[in-house]
Amino acid sequence: MSSISRLCTFSRFAPSLLRITSRNLNKVTPLRSYANLLYKRHQPLWKNSIKEYAVSQRFSASSPQKGSKSVGYWLLTCSGMVFVAVVLGGVTRLTESGLSMVTWKLLGEKMPRTEQEWEEEFAKYKQYPEFRIKNCEMTLSEFKFIWHMEYGHRQWGRLIGGVFLIPAVYFWSKGRFTPAMKKRVLAFGTLIGLQGLMGWYMVKSGLEERFHGENDVPRVSQYRLASHLSLAFLLYTLLLWSSLNELLPAETVHFSSNAILKASRKFRMFAHTTKGMIFLTAVSGAFVAGLDAGLVYNSFPKMADKWVPDDILAYSPKLVNLTENPTTVQFDHRILGTTTLGLVTALWFFSRRRVLPRRAYVAATALVVAGYLQVALGITTLLTYVPTSIAATHQSGSLLLLSTAIWLTHELKRLPKMV
Template identity: 35%
Template sequence: MYHSASANRQRPCDLRNADASGGSMVSRTNFGGGTAVLTPATARPAALARWLWVVAWMVVAMIVVGGITRLTESGLSITEWKPVTGAIPPLTDAQWQAEFEGYRQIGEYQQITGPAGMTLADYKFIYFWEWTHRLLGRLIGLAFAVPLAWYWIRGAIPSGYKPRLLALLALGGLQGVFGWFMVRSGLSSEVTDVSHFWLSIHLLTALFTLAGLAWTAFDLRRLAQIPGARPARLGGVALVAALILFVQLLLGAWVAGLNAGLASDTWPLMQGRLVPEFDSSQGLFWAMTHDPFLIHFLHRWWAWVAVAALIVLARKVRPLERRAAIAIHAAFGTQIILGIMTVWTGVSLWVATAHQLVGALLVIALTWGAHVLGRRP
C-alpha cells in the first residue's frame, strides 16, 4: 500500500480509492496540483527523525572531543590508521612502548614534547584523547550504518530520502579519510603540527554533516506531522547567512590549526592596536591564509559580520517559529562571549572547548532557522 501526496492551496484532504490493478487502498493527500509523491505505507519518518538526532548529538560530542584533542596537542599521538584493529588500545607494556616509539619518530616529539621531557605517562594522556576521538568516529559510523540498513530493509524510509541518507553515510566515511590525511600531514620529522588546511577540511566536513543530519531530521519530522510535506529548500537570507557563517568557521579552524588563539590575550585590541602587525612579505593572500596574527584578527572581526547576518535571519524566522529565532540569538550571543573569554584566558582548555561546542550548536540553530524559512506548502 502507498500514500500518494500532491498539493492543494487550501487544506489537505485524504481520498481513499481502490487501486484498479488489485483493489489495494491508495491514500491521496491533495495540496493543489503538485506532482504526486508516492511514499510506502511502511514509512516511519518520525522514527527516522529521532534516529538522526541521536547521530547528530553523537557528532556534536565528537566535535567537542576533537577540540580537546587539538587543544591538548594529542592529534599526532597515534601514528597509524587502523580502522578496525585500532579500536583496541595498547593492553601490554610492550604495546605501549611500541606506540610510544612510533611517536618518537615525528617532529612534534623530536622538537617539542621530547625536549620538554615527555614520559610514557604523559604520552598515555594524549593517546587517550586521540583514541577516544577515533573511537567516537567508529561508533557514529555504526550508529548510522546499521539502523540505515534496518530501516531500508523494513521499507521505513520515505520516498526520496534514500539518496540523501546515503550521501550522509558517504560524508561520514569521508570524514574519517580526511581525519587521517590531517594526521598524516604532521607525521614528519620536519614539521611539528598538522596542516591547518586539512584541519579545516576535517572540521568543516563534520559541521556540514551535522547540518545535513539536522536538516534531514527536520524534514522527516515535518513529514510525520503533515503527510505529503515536501522537503524544505535553502535559499535567500538563509543561504547568505550560512555562507557568512561558513567563512567564520573556516577562519576559526585556521586559528585552531595555527595556534593563532595565542597571538593575543587582549580584546578588542591586539598588540595595543586595532590591526596587528603581520607578515605580508609573501603577499596579502598568503598572509590571510598563513599568518596567525592576521587570521586571528579576521576571525575576531568577521564574527560581527556573522552576527549581523544571523540577526537578520532570526528576524525573518521569528514570526514563523519563535523558538528557532531565540535559539539563533542565544547561540551567537554565547559564542561571542566565549570567544572573548578564550582570548582573555590565553586559550583556557575548557573555555576554548565550550567555544567549539557552542559553534556546533550555532550550526544547528542556523539550520533550524533556515529550515523554517525554506518550508513549502
C-alpha cells in the same frame, strides 16, 4: 428474500474484502463501495468483520508515519553523535593529542594492555617530529594520556559509522526510505567515509619530516584541519536538516497579499545568508586552531593597542597571509565573528516585522541568544589565553549556533511562491 440474497452475495466477497490492503485498496473501489453499502444495511450482522477491516486499515495508514518517526530519530541520533565528535576533536586538538597515534587501521587500532606494549607504542611515537622537537621530555604516563584522547576520538568516529550503517541497512530492506531519502543516505554514508579518511590524511601531515626551522612547531596542516572540520559541519547540517524533515515538518503560513509574502521570502534568503556566514566563521576558526593563532594577540577589541596590527601582511606573497599568518588569521576571525553577530542581530529584528511560521519566531530568538553567547565565549577564550575548557566550549558553541540557524531556515522552507 432479497435481504437473504444480498447476505449470501456478500458472504462470497467477505474473504476478499478482509484481504484488502492499503496498497491495493484504490484498485478495488467498486468492491469497497459495495462493501460500504452492505455495511450500512447489515451493520449488526457484519459488525465484527467490518471493524476488523477498519482496524487493519487504520494500522496500515499509520505505519508509514511510525516508520518516518523512527528514521527521524535515527538521523537525529547520528547528528548528535557528530556533534559530540566535533567536541572530542576540539579537545583532542587543544590537548595536543592528535599526533600520539602514528598508525591508522580501518577497523580500529589495538589498545596496549601490558607495560611492554605501552613501551612499544611509545617507541613508535618517539620516531616522529612532535616527540623529537617538542615533547622529548615526555614520560610514559603523559604519553598514555594523549594516546587515550586520540584513541577515544577515533573510536567514537567508528561508532558513528556503525550506528549509521546498521539501521540504514535495516530501514532500506524494510522499505522505510523514500527515493529521495535513499539518495541522502548514500550521501551520508559517503561523507562519513570521507570524514574518516580526511582525519587520517590530516594526522599524516603532522607526522611528516617537514619541520626543520628553529621556530617550527610540529602540527597538522591547517588546510587539512579546516577540511576535516568542514566535512564534519556539512555532515552534521545534512543529518540535522533531514531529521527535522521527519520529526518536525515545517509549518505552512497563509498570506493575505503578495507584498507580505515577498517580504517573508526576502527574510528567508537573508536567513540562509546568515547561516552561510556562520559556517564560514566556524571554518576560519579551524585555521585559528591549526596555527595556534589564538595566542598571538590576547586583547580585545584592539590587537596590541591597534585596530590593525603591523604584521598583518608580513608574509610574501600577500595572499598567503590569509591562511598562514597567525596574526591575519586571528584578525579575519574577529572580523567574520563581528559581522556574523551583526547579521544575526539584524535577522532577529527583521523577524519581529515579518509574517513567519509560529516556530520561526522562537528559532530567531534562539539564534540571537546563541550568537551573543558564542561571541562572549570567543572573547573570554582570547583574554584567558585559550584554556582547554573554555576553548572547547567555544567550539561547541559554533555548532550550537549553526544548529539554531538550520532550525530557523528549516521552518521557512514551506513559504508559498504566490498567494
